[in-house]
Amino acid sequence: MKKLALLVPIVLALAVSACNSGSESSESSAGSTGGGGVEVSEGSADASAGGGGSKGSGDQLISSQVPQVGPQIVKTATLQLGIGHGSFDDKAAEAHVVADSLGGFVVESFASQGSGKRIAEGSLVMRIPAESYDTALSRLRGLGKVERLEESGQDVSKEFVDLNARIRQLRAVEAQLLELLQRADDVPAALAVQTQLSQVQLDLEQARGRLQYLENRVAFATISLSMHELVAVPPNGGGFSIVDAWATAGSAFLTVVGWIFIGIAVAAPILILLGLGFLAGREVRKRLAHA
Secondary structure (H helix, E strand, C coil), X not given: CHHHHHHHHHXXXXXXXXXXXXXXXXXXXXXXXXXXXXXXXXXXXXXXXXXXXXXXXXXXHHHHHCCCCCCCEEEEEEEEEEEXXXXXXXXXXXXXXXXXXXXXXXXXXXXXXXXXXXXXXXXEEEEEEHHHHHHHHHHHHCCCEEEEEEEEEEECHHHHHHHHHHHHHHHHHHXXXXXXXXXXXXXXXXXXXXXXXXXXXXXXXHHHHHHHHHHHHHHEEEEEEEEEECCCCCCCCCCCCHHHHXXXXXXXXXXXXXXXXXXXXXXXXXXXXXXXXXHHHHHHHHHHHHC
């Protein structure tokens, strides 16, 4: 009983330390290599678990349990294409085929109408296996004229190392708390252990969820593809036919005639006033001559 009473505060302190170890593991790994950061955290996890043995056996345990984490890169690309007039539906279908044939999938798509009351532009967001990223991008570029291409890669290797170290530490503390909970023979001690156990399990699930999210982002690259139809160019290079010339001339003639009528309508009141003034002046001169 006395031994259990002494163990409760020690394990609770370890549990609080494990719950707050996220930022501490990031700081410790910042000053060391990826493998070194894992080994230090693993050592603290083993200490939390209360494992005994010599230093040599502890080193052997660490080296056998710590995974070698290689470069973990999140790849993303944004591609904008100009495609032929009236070919949007076919090109969008080809983009779907590219994703499906490489083991990827489309997670989001959008399309809108052009001036001709039909679908003429849109975008797709695809997730492609990382090993097929270059192949997919090359095939998508062949669908049309490349107008914009942006690629980026985010190295999340350090976060991988930190999360794996924290998960191992939280598992060790969880095992201690579960054992201590079984050995608790009074309600206050059981409640204290249960409270810390719930927090440790919550932190453990959050760390696992974040690690799973990063693994998915690394395993599948994201390609955002946008396409729009280019303006159609006449086969004769834009020259006018005779019919087009007559139509243009007729339109210009009507425009000129319309402006003439507008000018006459604006000037008519002024011309009428001038005419009336001229007639009045002429009548006045006649009367003065007869007088």
